[in-house]
Amino acid sequence: MPTFSLDDGFHDAFRTMPGKRMTPPEVDRPLLAYETALDTCLSSVDRCVPEETVDIAKSLGRVLRQDVTSDIAVPPFDKSAMDGYAVKQDDVKSASEKKPVVLKVVDEIPAGTVSDVVLKSGEAARIMTGAPLPVGADAVIRLEKTESAQAGKVHVCGKVDENNYVIYKGQDLLPGTRVASAGTIVDPALMGIMANCGVCDVKVSCPPSVGIISTGSELVPPGTCLQGGQIYDVNSYLLYGLCAMAGCDVSILGRVVDKSCDLLSLLNSHSDVDLLLLSGGMSVGDYDIVHETLNRAGVEEIFWRVRIKPGKPLFFGRRGSALVFGLPGNPVSSATNFYLFVLPVIDKLLGKSSWGLETGYAVLGNSMLFRPGRRKFLRAKLRRDGASHVAWILKEQRSGVLSPMVDADILVEVPEDARMVKDGDVVKVYYL
Structure with a gap:
């Protein structure tokens, strides 16, 4: 990613006025619809990461960049x-x-x-x-x-x-049979099938490089003795885990206080990632300086703020070949934005055949009231009831309360205009 820079006058201004934003936020800007935001993110991915050839023993969890075909009959004899x-x-x-x-x-x-x-x-x-x-x-x-x-x-x-x-000879596979297509994730069964065909190495996607920056003067690393007003940095580790599970090469670049000069210094020292994820400072408060700093630093803003809950203050932009996501500071909002927007982008970079969370439908097991106006993505638990899958919306849905994420295995989607979902309704779900 190319170096971020500011003109000297702007940089000096931030040194003399640390912490607060320089310009008022554009709070009257229309919020982007969820589908439009997702399509915009995906259309901005104009390449795949490079590929490499690895031994099949090292291919587990990797994304194939080639079709795999059996050159022999399996079994090769009766x-x-x-x-x-x-x-x-x-x-x-x-x-x-x-x-x-x-x-x-x-x-x-x-x-x-x-x-x-x-x-x-x-x-x-x-x-x-x-x-x-x-x-x-x-x-x-x-x-x-x-x-x-x-x-x-x-x-x-x-x-x-x-x-x-x-x-019988060829009962499992005939010569020329395609056993896996490009874009497939290699699992243990596929490793075994490739070995059965005599395949010893395959072309796979290299892991996308991801840099993570958490912002907030209140953040300290785990293990530190908390002082007044401080909290532990959650998002660095939450996002690290999510990106690693998605197949990325992840680096926690650091955490910075709410000072643009410190953020710019950190950005300037890390210029070679495929994806940059920043968390915190993306809303409209006096000390939410990340959005403004990225814009003034030369990051091309593609959109800011989406009509969803949680996760409204999402920023998406580009600097050179690097895609930049600014995620909210609340951990649940940050994780939701990751699942809905960052993960599909990672999947497309990797060359996967499908992008983002798998979806399906389930019957609701409980009811909940809402204020209409934004698409909701609610943490829920999926249970089997006879032949049906029943989704139970978790009671705690506040974006600053992370612990229910441990119990959640799905997100339930609620339309923007809905004021209520009821027990027995069929809803779209996203499998975590």
């Missing part, structure tokens, strides 16, 4: 699904406990070996799970349906089961 005997089905179709069929055992085939025997009628081969079927065999009788006879013989005491315990 193989036994059970320990037992490889046989010809016609030889044992009349077998039963009362009238077992006696077959000559002509070979023993452990996994990892290939028999050179061609099985003839009246013959069987002892076979282990995963071993290739010998030529001439078309079924496996599991061991539990056999009894040993005299040397070199086996009694088959039942018919071949319906699935015949053979996994």
